[in-house]
Amino acid sequence: MTLPSEQLTDARERRVKVSLIKNAQKVLQQNIREYGMYIAFFVIIAIFTITTNGLFISSRNIVNLLNATSYIAVLAVGMTLVIVIRHIDLSVGFLAGFLGAIAAIALKYWGLPVYAAIPLVLALGVVAGLVTAFLVAQMKIPAFVATLAGWLGYRGALQLATMGTGTIIISDEVFNAIGNGFIPDIFPPDTGLLPGVHKLTLILGLLAIILFVIGEINGRRKTQAYNFEVLPMDMFILKLVFVSALVGGITWVLAGYQGLSWATVVLLIVVSIYYFMTSETVLGRHIYAVGGNPEAAELSGISVKRITYVVFGSMGMLSALSGILYASWLRSATTIAGNLFELDAIAAAFVGGVSAAGGVGKVVGAIIGALVMASLTNGMNLMGIDISLQYIVRAAVLAAAVIFDVTTRSRGR
Amino acid sequence: MKPMAEATPVVEMRNIKKSFAAVRALRGVDLVLRHNEVLGLVGDNAAGKSTLMKVLSGAYIPDEGEIFIEGKKAHIIDPMDARRLGIEMVYQDFALANNLDVAANVFLGHEAVRAQLGPIGVMDKRHMEQETQRLLNRLKIDISSVRLKVESLSGGQRQSVAIARATAFNAKVIIMDEPTASLSVAAIGKVLDLVRELKAQGCSIIVISHRLEDIYAVSDRMMVLRHGRKVCDCPVAGDIHEFHERVVAYIIGARDDFAERAVD
Numbered sequence: 001m002t003l004p005s006e007q008l009t010d011a012r013e014r015r016v017k018v019s020l021i022k023n024a025q026k027v028l029q030q031n032i033r034e035y036g037m038y039i040a041f042f043v044i045i046a047i048f049t050i051t052t053n054g055l056f057i058s059s060r061n062i063v064n065l066l067n068a069t070s071y072i073a074v075l076a077v078g079m080t081l082v083i084v085i086r087h088i089d090l091s092v093g094f095l096a097g098f099l100g101a102i103a104a105i106a107l108k109y110w111g112l113p114v115y116a117a118i119p120l121v122l123a124l125g126v127v128a129g130l131v132t133a134f135l136v137a138q139m140k141i142p143a144f145v146a147t148l149a150g151w152l153g154y155r156g157a158l159q160l161a162t163m164g165t166g167t168i169i170i171s172d173e174v175f176n177a178i179g180n181g182f183i184p185d186i187f188p189p190d191t192g193l194l195p196g197v198h199k200l201t202l203i204l205g206l207l208a209i210i211l212f213v214i215g216e217i218n219g220r221r222k223t224q225a226y227n228f229e230v231l232p233m234d235m236f237i238l239k240l241v242f243v244s245a246l247v248g249g250i251t252w253v254l255a256g257y258q259g260l261s262w263a264t265v266v267l268l269i270v271v272s273i274y275y276f277m278t279s280e281t282v283l284g285r286h287i288y289a290v291g292g293n294p295e296a297a298e299l300s301g302i303s304v305k306r307i308t309y310v311v312f313g314s315m316g317m318l319s320a321l322s323g324i325l326y327a328s329w330l331r332s333a334t335t336i337a338g339n340l341f342e343l344d345a346i347a348a349a350f351v352g353g354v355s356a357a358g359g360v361g362k363v364v365g366a367i368i369g370a371l372v373m374a375s376l377t378n379g380m381n382l383m384g385i386d387i388s389l390q391y392i393v394r395a396a397v398l399a400a401a402v403i404f405d406v407t408t409r410s411r412g413r
Numbered sequence: 414m415k416p417m418a419e420a421t422p423v424v425e426m427r428n429i430k431k432s433f434a435a436v437r438a439l440r441g442v443d444l445v446l447r448h449n450e451v452l453g454l455v456g457d458n459a460a461g462k463s464t465l466m467k468v469l470s471g472a473y474i475p476d477e478g479e480i481f482i483e484g485k486k487a488h489i490i491d492p493m494d495a496r497r498l499g500i501e502m503v504y505q506d507f508a509l510a511n512n513l514d515v516a517a518n519v520f521l522g523h524e525a526v527r528a529q530l531g532p533i534g535v536m537d538k539r540h541m542e543q544e545t546q547r548l549l550n551r552l553k554i555d556i557s558s559v560r561l562k563v564e565s566l567s568g569g570q571r572q573s574v575a576i577a578r579a580t581a582f583n584a585k586v587i588i589m590d591e592p593t594a595s596l597s598v599a600a601i602g603k604v605l606d607l608v609r610e611l612k613a614q615g616c617s618i619i620v621i622s623h624r625l626e627d628i629y630a631v632s633d634r635m636m637v638l639r640h641g642r643k644v645c646d647c648p649v650a651g652d653i654h655e656f657h658e659r660v661v662a663y664i665i666g667a668r669d670d671f672a673e674r675a676v677d
Binding site: 228280282292293295302359 | 496558
């Protein structure tokens, strides 16, 4: 026989457990589309970690994986917005390759310093994007056709640019550091508490966690003050713990090798800017409004043309950035640079939850999508799986992601 | 009651003409909308109802005719002009972005900004959500959260959001194009309640509808158009069956109060 007080605690505990599970179910159901992608990503990481005896999750591999993902991930961010406004851009791959070659030529033959060459190439990217936007918004050419022309044109331009020289070797150390280098450490590597661990990376990671937790708590308090619904407390804590553990884990893994690479820093900056732009600014809201219902947006005084220019302009700039990251990573501009980048970026965007019908898709999703696709390649390479099978597995993952998205969306109605 | 405001109509359209190639959609229509009045606009398909309202809301520019808003001559050449004059149109197909939430739709194109970074404004989302909630409460619209995406709402709720959106920025005149088309019976009741609520709060409203019982339920006055001409302009009164019969007679051309003016 149990004492009444014990029974009471028992019941209370049970109630707490039940509410926790119920809350988790509710939150999961409401956000299944968003969380499904993260869950899938974790499953992929776990599978590869087991099948490669931990090689996949090793510091060195993760750093390489991030560097090799960065140039597709920045394209996927831009592509997500292009698809959100119901267009597509097939020209970004060879545009990236061409602009990477221009960067190499500017450094090597024009003698431009790296601090001038990079802004120049980014500006050229914007111009290229605006040209696409002109064809799409002004001339009313379907984006598929306009950018297919771009795909051909930039491919030709890339070959023309590298015709005399073939592959252009880049010797600028600062430029090459973007794709290969790491942020410096403030302490010598073998002093202090943790020898061999990159301390600045750890400090930055810790700072990110602290800022995230403070931001979330403040946001929650303000939202409550306005009497709006917030996540249940247990789910809120779970979210904080989960994200903190994730950031902490990645930071620890990166710090174990040479720390944060510059390519990852560039990627983080791009994601932060685009995340802020899409979720917090009027421009971001108008982009999604145009994607959701162009007629309604126009009737509300939003210029669909202007949004088209902005989105393709940003896509052009990100193509330039992708070209810079890739050329820097290879320390050279090759004659076929950028081949198939556009399709990898489109696949990443769709795995990341963008909808072809327009109006739906987040930039963080695009990054996760790019990471999922790159992890598949990387993990299967480590396992020694034949390349032809790799394509088939990636096809299955892409199809599964879109099927999952479509079915959860129709059920959510 | 202010007698001055009573005397000057909110909207007066005089001798509006509009042709599309060989088709004369409007052949000199006059329209008067008084303060705090609900005007029903009735007519068969292609009678010119929507064309007349698109002229008023700036979507079409008339070939001839004048528009006065509160006694002042107005030049309306695009929808933004009309909006600046306090004229809002609720479109038949709701014209909402289904992928955005209720608050985002209500404030679409009018986002509240809390900081400006060069050309890019940072939104004040909480303010917009709070204001939207207040608006929904004021109009007694039953939607559980302003953060619900419009795609998850019912047809009646969407129509309510579209109407709320039109009233959000101090509109003087609200034009509703077939607000009850494609709605369930229960939803129609709610939308009609919303029209009455808006009138009670001082709005002037023009309702276009095929459903005569809806016009009868909410309008103070009605206007019948036929072949681009006004054939009837009279108060809504009397028994519904008698009303129905009378209106149908105007719609099909059996009656015409303005026949002497039909010179062509």
